[in-house]
Amino acid sequence: MEIKRVTCSTPGHQLTVFLQADCTQFIPFSGKPREGVFPTSEVELDKTRPCGLPEKQSEELIREVPMASGPYFYISGSNGEGLVSIYCQSKGWQRIYDNRRQDYALKWCEIKCRETYYHFKEGEQLLYQIPNNIVLTSKIGLLSCLREQEAHKKEDFQLVFQLSRRLLKMEDFFPESFRLDLKKERNAFFGLILFAEEEIWICKPSFSNQGRGIFLLKNPSAVTTLQAKFSKSEGDPPSKRVHCKVPRTRIVQRYIDQPLLLEGKKFDVRSYLLIACTEPYVLFFAQGYVRLSCSNYDATSDDMTVHLTNQYVQRKNSLYSQLKDETIWRMEHFNRYINEKFGKSNGLPRDWVFTVFTKRMQKIMLQCFLAAKHKLDRKLGYFDLIGCDFLIDENFKVWLLEMNANPALHTNCKVLKDIIPSIIYESLDLVLEIFTKCLKGQNVLPLKTLCKFVLLYNEEASDPSQKKRWQLNTKLYTGRYLRPQTDITAPYRYSPTKAAGLSRSPAAPEEKVPPYCLQRAVSKLS
Known part of the structure; x- marks a missing residue:
């Protein structure tokens, strides 16, 4: 393979670019996270980093593929890097490495930069993370929104919870x-x-x-x-x-000092809220996994690994290397455990985890979003994936602990290698399909790529009076950076047997999404 070094003149400096002689195939990226680098969550716009090169990136390391046709995608940071890259490459997209380029179709950055949003082209590009998502994902932002909602009970909140549907009292789910x-x-x-x-x-x-x-x-x-x-x-x-x-x-x-315990250990549940589109708003719920501590729970302990269950903290426990795979449970494992250990003794319905508990999480997520909805920045092309952490106390009361921007998407144990790829792939499938439909002025529903996720909120259906405004606005957009068009209507299956290689295989074009995937909607929340 012949590598040519070309020096290109750009305003203010010389940019060294490496070109592959045969650019018909994209050079695959390893996707391996840098050791010691962890995702950043709930950060304000980065005002300290200059608009030029990404942090710790020298000009000699910038790699481009300018001769290959787009669409192009850009990824910054290690959180979800390999999986997002695999997904985009499966669409035939080409990765770019210069954050100053503005011809990307998709930009996935774990640290938000003011210049990125300033140059963003609405209706032409897709951009991960709503710029001011801190109104929902910071502790103070979420608390403020919920208090305002509790105090004012605005009409737009009541439109969603019609008739028997009512807003939960804040004290019933938030400490x-x-x-x-x-x-x-x-x-x-x-x-x-x-x-x-x-x-x-x-x-x-x-x-x-x-x-x-x-x-x-x-x-x-x-x-x-x-x-x-x-x-x-x-x-x-x-x-x-x-x-x-x-x-x-x-x-x-x-x-919450009297939590429900699993095998004597404290745990919480990580679930996901996907804001697939902001103009109009389209939201989805996705099941995640259970996070357990390595040591048995003791409310009086000074060891924070007893009280905090996330992987970053648990790594500090001396037992982590032995118990790493036991600190993450599948939701199916959790459901079986609750059925066997607590079902009869606590009078819980069969499959409480997938019925009562799941509906409660969905209702809390939706209520939190509605509390912040009027504050979030809205542009066609913005999307966000938010990690929501829930705790269950010994009385089986469900508490929301926090909502996290840029949730950890690492696959450092067996369970996460199966769960995280499917979360990323279906999220991007839905974002692309909805974005394309909005550009064409089509109804959001039905969705061919909807499979495991659950529709929580579709503003198009909740507020039909705004539909003409959305259709009028989208006539101004062309989505030109997504050309040449790729088939985004066929969902991709993730094969657990290939998890170690982080590979995925496309579904056959004729395969249809199971009907049950399209039958779950907001009406089931109550």
Whole structure:
């Protein structure tokens, strides 16, 4: 294979480009995550990085395929990198490596950059992550939206929950919370120092993920210590306040100290909310997996691996290397366990996990989205995949812990190697099909690529009065960066037997999606 080195003149500097002599085939990318690099979640627009080259990327390492026909896709970061690349290559798309190029069809970035959104061409391109998704995925943003919803009960929320459908009370699914960035709320919380000794609170940074910066407040003395840190910061001159070790952008929540346990271990459930389109809004629910701790639960333990179940924290446990595959359960495994251990003794219906629990998660997800809907930026081409974490207490009450932007899409254990690829592939299938239908002015439903996901919300059906506006707007768009057109209506099957190689095989063109996949809709939430 002949490699040619060509120097191209671009404004401000010389760009070294490597071209393959025969560009009819795309050079495959390994997709292997860089060691020690973990996904970033719930970050603000990156204002520090210049608009030029990506972080830690030299000009000599920029690889292009300019002679091959598009569409083109760009990926930044390691989270889901290999799987997204495999999907796009299966469509015949070509990967580009220069983040300044604006002729991409799909851009998948784990860190948001202001320039990316500034140059985004609505109706022509697809872009992962809604620019201001922090209104839904940051702790303070979600708390604020839910409080506003609770207080105002706006009409557009009621349109979805018609007749017998009602909004849940916030206290029924979201732990009592206080914002530490607001002095009034901060003082209200510190005024609770007289609470009983056995009550535990958990303090979380608003814009962090992977359990970083989280600690427990187990007694009044711990609360007093935290209060003293804030008081000292307030008394310091402005030039020194930035050095406060406890950031103000935090919340404290009442800790659910009596969770349901699996084999004596604490767990939570990671599910997914796909915002496949924002103009109009089209949302889907996807089952995820169960995350367990390595050690048995003890509410009084100072070991955070006992209290936080995510993989980033569990890696710090000395037992992780032995129990890695046991810290992740399939939902089917979880369902069987609940049926056998708790079904009769707790009076639960058969398959409680896939009926009562799943519907509860869906209803909570939809309610949270509706609380933030009017704040999210909307453009045809924006889409988002959000990780939602739920906890079940010993009384089988379901609690929402948090919603995460750019959820971890790594496949570091057997279960995740089967689950994560199908999540990514069906997400992109649905995003592409809906985007194409919007460009053509067609109805969103039915969807040929809908299989395991469940439709939660279709604004086109919920608000028909806006349909003419959407159709009028889409007449201005051409989707030119997606040309030459590829077949995006045939869903792809993921073969578990090929999980180690991260490969996938296309479904036969004549194969039809099982009818049951098209029968699940919002009407089943209540």
